[in-house]
Amino acid sequence: MPENQEHEMHLEPDVPNHDDCDVENPIPSKSKGRPKGSRPKGGVEVAKKPRRCHVPNCGELNHDTRNCPNKKKNLELPSQSPNKITKGWK
DSSP states (O other): OOTTOOOOOOOOTTSOOOTTOOOOOOOOOOOSSOOGGGOOOOHHHHHSOOOOOOSTTTOOSSOOGGGOTTHHHHHHOTTSOTTOOOTTOO
């Protein structure tokens, strides 16, 4: 092979055009282990009181102070002194 010869790539004209192919989402696979919601709870765990949110005027279940929907509303109220530090939430 001579050194001066250029390397060229020739595309064949009979290669089919794949622009009209349909691509769909893959089938989701099952993960290993037990699903999160199917763990049996023991008697002590069932008897425990659920935790409550400690943001003032909230006290609801199923969330904590970090993601409380009432927290933003409480921050906007100017009823408290700006220098007063409330324990449990900011």
